[in-house]
Amino acid sequence: MSEWWTYGLRDLLMFSAQTYYRLFELYNRDLWPSQLLALVLGVAVLALWRRGGERAGRAIALILAVCWLWIAWGFHWQRYASINLAAGYFALAFVVQALLLVWLGVLRGRLTPVPATRLQQRAGLGLLLFALLVFPLIGPLLGRSWTQAEVFGMAPDPTALATLGVLLFAGGRPAWGLFPIPVAWCLLSGATLWAMESPDFAVAPLAALLALVLAAGGALRRARAGRSIG
Amino acid sequence: MANIPDLTRRRLLGTIAAAPLLGSAMGWAQQVRPATRAIPSSGEAVPLIGLGSWITFNVGHDRVARDARAEVMRAFFQAGGRLIDSSPMYGSAQEVIGYGLKKIGRPADLFAADKVWISDGEAGRAQMEASRRLWGIPRFDLMQVHNLLAWQAHLPTLFAMKAAGQLRYVGITTSHGRRHGDMAQIMAGQPIDFVQLTYNLVDREVEQRLLPLARERGIAVIVNRPFQQGSLIRRLERHSLPPWATEIDCSSWAQFALKFIISHPAVTCAIPATTRVDHVRENMGAATGRQPDQAMRARMAAFVARL
Structure with a gap:
């Protein structure tokens, strides 16, 4: 599109x-x-997550990778692409995230539940529970039909938020490579909802940014602690 | 007030002849036909109201929504509409139009307007052919270069297609008031039949240069975003229609907004988009009855500016 930068959302x-x-x-x-x-x-x-340990971290990563891969195919490619010309790119991004989860989480064991701080631990658990149990209720609470509920593992937003929650669990040594795509998706989704004038447009972006800030804060604290020990 | 004739002799006779066969079954024999305006380059008359498909016809694979859009098209044709406009940029809209045409039957006088929207000039023909198949029609009546994208590459192709009888008209489009300088340059230098641009009660920049240039050069004008994608109507509907709106046979703000546009002498057709049958009928109603003259148009714009 010519002069695309002059268009509003x-x-x-x-x-x-x-x-x-x-x-x-x-x-x-x-x-x-x-x-x-x-x-x-x-x-x-x-x-x-409750069980903990390296094997649990690898299993969590595998579950998330399967979810991201499914959404790339089953939602973005099969469904969303019918109304959004950019959905093919979203599908590609979700495949990349699935591959990153396999590489960093399953093969390299970077999702082992070791939260850096108690705040991170609580926030991670809170974000995961929010994505699993609360997010599907937002639409119906705002007057949309129950049949339009967005559920973890099938819809992109709650899956991205749950992934960020899991990343906070493993915040002792954040797998930064797993953050960009879920955070970018949440921002993009929020922008889409804002353009549609959906009242819940800020939910996913704010939750994602909160996760990012907490992860960064935990990493900083860990780095300072490391320096003071050293 | 300027009073554009509602019934051409040919259409009146056709309606009368067809009424016993179709009237009771289709329920539109008594409807007043929309006023038309001639395409300057050919003299062919097209109804002053067309049908846009941006957003409204992009419903993907949703069968229920596709059927609903087919009903919008049926109501549009029954009310005397002809021109439907789409683009490869509109997601599934072309496919949904094709679905509707297949379902309700393609009217003989359909005026199919589409766009070429690709930066690679070589790929233009393939894209237009893909669009034609989605519509399920033998050829497009009008093909426009969407948002002037790669117009230098596409226009020679379109002119060649027109010369070969693969198109009837060639045009260019813009929206949201963009690239008016480039548009004016093309209008002045290229033998195009149509321009499509944004014009409504509040976006009136084209009155200064492009609309007069279109009249001067004999170029038909299609107007997009007549309701600013609905936001203008939502804003207007917070207020009552002025009592004097009855002087131009307006029964709604949508008709008020459309009559303002189509009463500009340079405008050939406005293309409001809608998902509702009652709205398409209301829109078509704007092309019937008395139309505002210059003084009334100024009054309308001033009234809206004060709201």
Whole structure:
């Protein structure tokens, strides 16, 4: 598009809010009861986190990688691409995140639950629980249909937030390479919702930025502690 | 007030002839036909109201929404509409238009307007062919260079297609008031039939240069964003229509906004987009009845500016 930089976000939005949320409705309807399997995977992430240890970290990374890969294909490529010309790029980004999770999380064991601070630990757990249990309720609480609920493992926003929560668990030595795509997605999703005038547009961006700040704060504290010991 | 004739003799006779067969079944025999305006380069008359598809027709694979858009198209054609406009930039809109045309039957007098939107001039023909297949039509009536993207590369192709009978008209588009300088340059230097631009009660920059130039050069004008993507109407609907709106047969703000646009002598057609059958009928109603004259247009713009 010529002079694309002169367009506002709302000028670039190419679908209506009704069409966007109807996408989730049809997705949920067509894949029911996969949402239950996704919930089981989310609970498994929680259970593995409680168990702790390197093997649990690798298992968590594998679960998340599968979720990111599925959303790349099942949501972005199969569904979102029908109304958004950029969705192919989103699918590619989600595949990259899945590969990074396999590389850094499964193969190199960088998601071992070792939070740097108690605050990080609480925030990580809070973000994970928020993504699993609260995020799907936001739409219905705002008057949208239950059938349009966005659930972890199937919808991009709660999956990105849950991933950031997991990254905070492993905040002792943050796997920074796993942050950019979930954070960027949350910002992009927030911008899309803002352009659609959805009242919940700030939820995902604020949660993502909070996770980023806490991860950075934990890393700084750890670095200072390391220097004082040294 | 300028009173544009609602019924051409040909359309009136056609309507009367068809009424016994179609009227009761389709429910539109009694409807007043929309006023038309001639395309300067050919003299062909097109209704003053068309149908846009940006956002509204991008519904993806949603069968229910596709059927709803087909009903919008049916209502549009029943009310005398002809010109539908789309673009490869509009997601699934072309495909949804094609679905609608297949479902309700393609009217013989459909005026299919689309755009070429690709930076590689060599790929223009392939994109237009893909668009044609999505619409499911033998050829486009009008092909426009979308937002002037690679217009130097595309215009020679479009002129060649027109000469070969693969198109009937060639145009260029812009929106949101962008690149008016380039547009004026192309209008002055290229033998185009149409321009598409943004014009409404509050975005009136084109009145200064582009609309007079279109009249001078004999170029038809399609107006996009007549409601500023709905925001203008939402703003206006917080207020009551002025009582004098009845003098130009306006029953809604949408008609008020559209009559302002189509009463400009340089404008050939406005293309509001909608998802609702009642709205498409309301929009088409703007091309019937009395139209504002110059004094009334000034009054309308001043009234809206004060709100």
